[in-house]
Amino acid sequence: MPDANIRISEEARDRLAAVAAAEGMSLRAYLSRLAESLLTPAERAERAQRARELLKAWNGYDPTPSEEEELDRELNRRIAKAMGR
Numbered sequence: 001m002p003d004a005n006i007r008i009s010e011e012a013r014d015r016l017a018a019v020a021a022a023e024g025m026s027l028r029a030y031l032s033r034l035a036e037s038l039l040t041p042a043e044r045a046e047r048a049q050r051a052r053e054l055l056k057a058w059n060g061y062d063p064t065p066s067e068e069e070e071l072d073r074e075l076n077r078r079i080a081k082a083m084g085r
Helices: 008-023 027-037 041-059 065-082
Strands: none
Touching: 008 027
16 A cells, blocks of 8 residues: 655654554554544444434434434533533
């Protein structure tokens, strides 16, 4: 597989290199492992849809979009409270 050049700041490169070294890896190997571990937006959406389908099949839970928004607001409120904001 051919290599690719990615332009980032020196600070970002040095930080990533330090993290890679602490893991006993080269920067190249670390970035490859990182890329393999991340999901694309489409993959995340697909997993979320599948999780909703499984939850509905398991216990019938099927919130409406407005219920999901309200639950998201409540979760965000609780997270902010826990973080002292």
